[in-house]
Amino acid sequence: PLPSAQHNNALRPTAGMPDSALSLPSLVDMGFTDAQAEQIHEAVCKVRGGSATKHALSTLTALFGLGFNPSSVLKMLQKCPELYTVRESQLQQCINYLRKLGLVEGSLQRTLAHYPQILTVPVKTIKHVVLLLREKCLFTVQQVADIFRDSPAIVLEDLSQTEYKFQYVYFRMGIKQAEMVKTRLFRFTLDEVRCRHCFLERRGLYQTPDKRGQTSIINPKLDSILKIDLDTYLSEIANASAEEYDVFQRLMARECQEQDQQYDSIEAD
Amino acid sequence: EKWAATRPKYPPTTLALQHFDTAYSAELGQLWPSVRVALLSERKYGALLNNFSHHDVQADLEVQGCRDFVSSADKEAQPCLQEESSCVAVRESDVGAKQQSPLPLSLNIKCVVFPRGDITRFKPARPDMHGLLGYYLMDAASVLPCLALDVQEGHSVLDLCAAPGGKTLALLQTQAIRFLCVNDASVSRTSRLRKVLHSYVPKQFLTDGNLRITSFDGTKWGEIERNSFDRVLIDVPCTTDRHSLMEDDNNIFSKSRIGERRRLPQLQLELLLAGIEAACPGGEIMYSTCTLSQIQNQSVVEQAICLSRENHGIRLEVVDLRPLTHMFKKTFHFAPSLHLGEMVIPHLAANFGPIYMCKLKRLT
Ligand SMILES: C[S@@+](CC[C@H](N)C(=O)[O-])C[C@H]1O[C@@H](n2cnc3c(N)ncnc32)[C@H](O)[C@@H]1O
Known part of the structure; x- marks a missing residue:
């Protein structure tokens, strides 16, 4: 079940937000079960640095804003605890850029659920990958979107490795872009x-x-x-x-x- | 460098592969893909132990996980092989097969290998206090023709195409040979062979009285010396399949050597005929190659048997080497049911060979 609009409003971070924003009761208010709330609370406490609470809150807001339910959100945070410390601007830019790439609603969510790490990657890095896929490997816009949807981990792979892999399959194996994407x-x-x-x-x-x-x-x-x-x-x-x-x-x-x-x-x- | 400009469109290794694809898929059928991938991947070596060296290399190598494949041969297949027994023999164990006489093997030849599937490499051998090397690295399957030649005490032996000398060294390990004749047509390769012998064998075993090294054309041997040797090894030049697939240098599939390659079977036949003539009546002859090619293997032997009888009145018997394949089936893959001779075929888990061998006994 999606958290109610009221909850989302309550979550909007404001300047000088007291720590209690991530207290157990407020997490439960967001829709987490008691056990889930405790897990998140514990994880946030473990993350060092004073700004953790603030970033954690904006992350939760953003994820709920994308329509994820509390248990999906928890799973993503468990897969990628760095999300607790990601700046809100980074998160938003990343989401916007992925949308711009052509990851429409539904596939965006699936990609993020499968590989939440992508939200911690600077847009500049993602752009380099896109540039490589478009200009050196000659994938179409649609194919690039498909690649990001199916293999988001590509953003953290070494660029030269990615390029070599493409060249290997293209030249040594004689395979065209469409088949690469399909496979x-x-x-x-x-x-x-x-x-x-x-x-x-x-x-x-x-x-x-x-x-x-x-x-x-x-x-x-x-x-x-x-x-x-x-x-x-x-x-x-x-x-x-x-x-x-x-x-x-x-x-x-x-x-x-x-x-x-x-x-x-x-x-x- | 302008290698790119001068590199031929079809390098010899490519031509060799095309040739083998046609010839061997017909000869080996289903087996060819598995042999092909092995030929195109890194081969395995064996370390022929040098009994003349003072290093106890065997123990060292065994610590690394190697074992002597000769002494650890399948005991089931050779019921009378015991550690100290001098009777290294096998009896065909197939039920229903006709009783065969035991197959005697040359003694004292040891060759250690890493286990099946193990791709560890040997380190280069080091000299002992007398400067002799502890082992010689070679295709372990090359030891089989030497083992099967059954060299016995007091024999005179001819190694007709001997350079660089791996098999000569194996034969010398028996320390049973009264007189050894080592020949190779190539002068430069003969001098390499001489160096090899001096790095492995003490001088007192390399005197004029027990060793002769020559560089004759082996096909002419019959004009020199007939009916004289107890054992003759004829390890002929061939398409050296592994080398031809891996190295463009000195490759027999290069355009400029087409003639030479076409003449190989004829040369092989002449060498084998000369070797047969050099053996004494009752003597034994081993023909071997490192190719899978029927034309260079079985066909050459067939013709030699025929021509020996027609031209020289020499009758020959083919010695059944199947017991050998039973004994060593844990170490090597053998081609199934050749009508003449036996052949080790490469396999990724036991990447030795190809080695073809066929043993003949002179009846007259
Ligand atoms: C397969 S190699 C022998 C390998 C050797 N038996 C060993 O185990 O190290 C074949 C050899 O035959 C020699 N050869 C070629 N033509 C010959 C001929 N007409 N007479 C004698 N030797 C010849 C080549 O020089 C080459 O060294």
């Missing part, structure tokens, strides 16, 4: 992608398309390489034993690590 590529680590792809490639089951986009075998879809559990991948796509894949993963990890070291030493020369 939710950015949910997978580069190591996972590379390992599953290279395993197939070395078995002769995947080919990089030539300039005209042609291959002499039919490549499996990205979906059936990444979006299935390991057992199904092995039995239906790779046709291999778990033992082989286990050894392969360890060999790949060492190969990649040694290749990186090699490049590093070349750069140092």
Whole structure:
């Protein structure tokens, strides 16, 4: 149940708000159960810094304002305790920017519930990711919105890793942006992608398309390489034993690590 | 550097892979993808222990988790192998199969490997107080032809294509050879072989009285010395499948070496024929390669058996090496049911080979 309008009014922070704004009774007033209120109270007390109370209050207000119910709000705070200390302006800018990106109501809420950490990320950082996706990876506006909706954690990933992952899938695997979005590529680590792809490639089951986009075998879809559990991948796509894949993963990890070291030493020369 | 400009559109490694995809998917069928991924991934080595070295490297290596695959062979498959027994033999254990005579193996050859699935690498061997190295790193499957050659006390042995010398070293570990002839057509590789021998074997075992190193064309050996050796190893030049897939340098699939590559089966046949002639009647011959190719393996042996009889009146018997594959099936993957010889095929968890071997016995 949504908290009543009256509650929301009562929550609007005012200058010189007494600490009692986050007292147990007022939390219960907001709609939390006694147990939930206690958890929040405890968490706020644990956060150091005098401004915690103020920020906690504005965060609660903002989250309720987005239509989350008390138990969803609690879950988000548990997932990301940093939310207690986030400035109100940061929070609002972030929400506004995500809306501007095209995360409409519903998908915005789902994204935030799934990955509340995104609210602590400076808009500038998010903008860098968007710029990369738009200009270097040539995703459309809609595709970028889809990526943020499905894989919000992309905002905290290293930009060069994200770019490399895109290039790997685009050039080595010959896969277009639309299929990447559909497969939710950015949910997978580069190591996972590379390992599953290279395993197939070395078995002769995947080919990089030539300039005209042609291959002499039919490549499996990205979906059936990444979006299935390991057992199904092995039995239906790779046709291999778990033992082989286990050894392969360890060999790949060492190969990649040694290749990186090699490049590093070349750069140092 | 302008490597980008000069790099060929299809580097030899790519040409090799295309060639293998066609040939081996036909020969190996379902097995090919699994062999392919192993060939394209890092191989495993074995450490051939040097009995002449004073380091107790075996204990060191065992602490690291290695074991000698020869002595830890499957006891079930070879009921009469005991620790101290001199009878290293196997009996075909398949019910219903015809009783086979035991397969004797060369003694004192030890080769340690990391367990199945373990990808740890060996460190380079270090010299002992006499400057001798404790072990030689090689494909553990390369030890099998040497084991199966069954070198016995007092034998004279010919290693016709010996450089760089891994198998020669394995044969020398038996300390049973009365006289060893080591040959390789390439002079530079022969001198490498000489260095290897001196880093592993004390001088008193490398005298003119017990060792001869030559650089002849092995195909001409029949003109030099016939009917003389108890054992002959013919480890022929081949498409060296693993090397051809991994290294563009010195690659037999490069455009400029097409002729040489096409002539390989003929060269292999001539070398095998020469080796057969060099063996004495009753003597045994081991043909081996490091390729999966039927044309370079079974076909060469088939033709050699035929031609030996037609041209030289030499009758040969193929020695059944199946007992060997039973003994060592925990360490290696063997190709199932070849009609002639046995072959270790690469597998990610046991990434040795490819090694093909076929043993012949001269009846006349
Ligand atoms: C597979 S390698 C031998 C490896 C060696 N047995 C070992 O275990 O270290 C084949 C060798 O045959 C040699 N070779 C090539 N043509 C030859 C010929 N006509 N006669 C003798 N040796 C030849 C090559 O120089 C090469 O060293």
